[in-house]
Amino acid sequence: MDIVDLAPPGEGPFPPASFLPPVSSRGVAGARSWTGLTYAIVPGHRPMVLDLHVPEDASGPVPVVVWVHGGGWTEGDRRYLPLQWRQNSVFEKVVAAGMAVATVDYRLLEDAPFPACVHDCVAAVRYLRRHADELGLDPARVGVWGESAGAHLASMVALLGSAPHPDARLLGTLGVGDGPVDVAAAVLFYGPAELDWIVGLFAAGDPAAAFGGDPTLVTALSPVTQVHPAAPPVLLVHGRADALVPVGESERLHAALLASGADSTLEVTDGADHCFVGAPVEPHLDRAVTFLSERL
Template identity: 35%
Template sequence: MSTILEIDFAQPPGFRPLSLDLRTPSAADAAPVVVFLHGGGWLRGSRKVFTPGIGAAESFDRIVAAGFAVASCEYRLSGEALFPAQLDDVAAALAWLHAHGAEHGVDASRLVLWGVSAGATLAALTGLGRDDVRGVVDWFGPTDLIALAQHDTGEPPAETREARWLGAPATEIPDAALRASPIAHVHAGSPPFHIAHGTDDEHVPFAQSASFARALRAAGVDVEFHPVDGGRHFWQGLDDTGPVFDRAIEFAARVTARVQPG
């Protein structure tokens, strides 16, 4: 069993308080921590839902059972604040974990970011811009917003999820779109990445992750890329999501392992 605490970690001026749910293993003692960022196109979603259709027992609890604390963090949605406010919110959550995690048995020096869909974009951008992240789990996240704008969603350009997040269609503000695109921030010192994407994803094209994985490898980054045959967005179409969770958990365990004295 895990302990769940609901914690207000930030109060952006003029906005609502932001909260996280902290799950810790029983008798946690310096547990590595997974910081989870939910999906929803930056315009909806909840920190309390890992992915639609997958319950807590198969997601949050599965990760905690593997020995991790999980901090499931909310961030301001695009109807509240535009990019890059969400990155500020993630940074505030990490600052809280560094300042207070030890009080709850959490070792914030062994931290993995795990995002799904829009949350994976935030996880990737955060990981690429910091030096205190051991690894990033990117599940079917948009990584190139200019290319994503070419994906026909049937919506007017100004009403797509990325346009609502950026404040205008990506093609109209390419500089901002690049700043919000993880693929534009890859560098040789990037943390390890675990990327998984369904080959039949109708919302975020599979090519987004394939291109990102190639860019990371070209920079010499430690990257695991797992195409999931027949998988759709949020792993719809999979009879058993256990294997995709287990591969990500194994990655998190590898990158957060304590360094043994030489």
């Protein structure tokens, strides 16, 4: 089976997946790919890796979109999209638009508490910039795109990276250690604006464990508290019927961005649940790629 042949397991709520079928991927159509690039080494942990897919017909440095998977900060894999979607669709659409796409694995909450997963995403952006020349990337044109928990992490990268005085404890020094983190655009699919309302869901109901015993991180890691006028353009997309992350989360972040003077666009789809179940997915993916293309 090829990854693009992996079919959604049916309509409606999906049972929790305890495994995924074996796949032998042909890669992303139209791309030259690097797989398993080690963007950071964490002692005592497996290597932190990303995959990169660059348009094979690129004649010069291209923009790069960093894709951050969801999974409630407790599961997920850089190689797979939500099972409700056509696999590889996001990556193929980005490449077809003339942009590279980097897909990132990050530490989950059972691996390490917050803000480790934020540190990992920051380190991935710094790594791509450090090696931009040899990878055929334009370090000045970087965007982020995440869904669900990945949207939270993408928003933290976008907001912290563009802040005049970012909280150093949230950025970290993993991987190459330093370098700019700012991005030119962010797409956020049905992510949370605040973390306090879902704290009880983390780490088997132990909030202290999820945040390393530091309760101040609950507020610091809520995107709505990191909004500022220099934030990059943001596109928020949410289903009005989302039963996991209420649409009010995107509405709250959108309102805060506008109030700060930042460029924010909110699009809400009636009848769509989490992962846009109940509505066509492709138009949302195309809209996101167009948004990123115009700004990168």
